[in-house]
Amino acid sequence: MADPSSAPVGPSRPLALRLLIAFGYFWWEFLIGDTPELFMGGVAAVGVVAALCIDHRVRMAVGFLFPVLVATLLTSSVWMAVRKGR
């Protein structure tokens, strides 16, 4: 779990601002961390599914597409890590 006390906050700033920065740092690390592609890809996948669901006729078919999009996202992220490791 991300530690807000390790947020990059200078001691000279007001306490309220430091707490706000630490809070934002915590959520940044929690949601994005070192895998921004997972957050952006997840939002994009949900966005695509939401757009398709505007048409009521395809709402059940989208139930098969959504997991495929998520699996593709996971696979892409893993292969990005593999390439970085080379």
Place this chain on the structure above:
Amino acid sequence: RGWRSAFEGAATALVLLASLVTALGPALVHYVPLSVLRLVVGGLLLVFGLQWLRKAVLRAAGLKAKHDEDAIFAREVEALSQSPVGKKRDSTGFVVAFKGVFLEGLEVVVIVLTLGVASHNLGLAAAAAGAAVAVVGVVGLIVARQLSAVPENTLKMGVGLMLVSFGTFWSGEGVGVRWPGSDLAIPVLVAFYGIVTWALVVTVRRALAPTGAGGMAWSEPGAPAAEPMGEPMGEVRG
């Protein structure tokens, strides 16, 4: 450093966490539309679960070193032993205990709130979390030594699969997806993502194998080196 300050820090964190659940849960249920709740909490679970699953896949495939909890614990004890201890209350002990319990407990709070709010049964989710803490505590006391032999990465992979599956299901419901079989789609999603995860581990291991044992692996700071590529897939099959 003394038990009193550590217990006080842990107790303070637990009270704060319980207050968060009590304050946020009912407010979310009463004032926020269900579809919005499902979309947001489902999205959070999905992203959180994908992070866990990705790390578990990389560890199982040998690209990332597994945690050595014993070494990490020994290092933390060494570091804490070197700072001075307060006479009445030890602020370092209090803060470390508070931080540890609060940050780790926050993960439980997030899961309890997301599960409870999305299913409109916060009380049941909170009770289940409490029961899990009690069961794990009792089981841990009885079989602590045997439990330490359970592969941590396998547990994390299982948790990641559940989070991604529930996240997919609820965020889909939030945007209007009509899941075939309704709630029965959840175990199907778990099975599907399980197969994908297994295939990823196998494929990555094969892709890394020709470059030599552990040649492509990178370690987290302070962690032991990754396992050689020739290791059997004990954790994947388990």
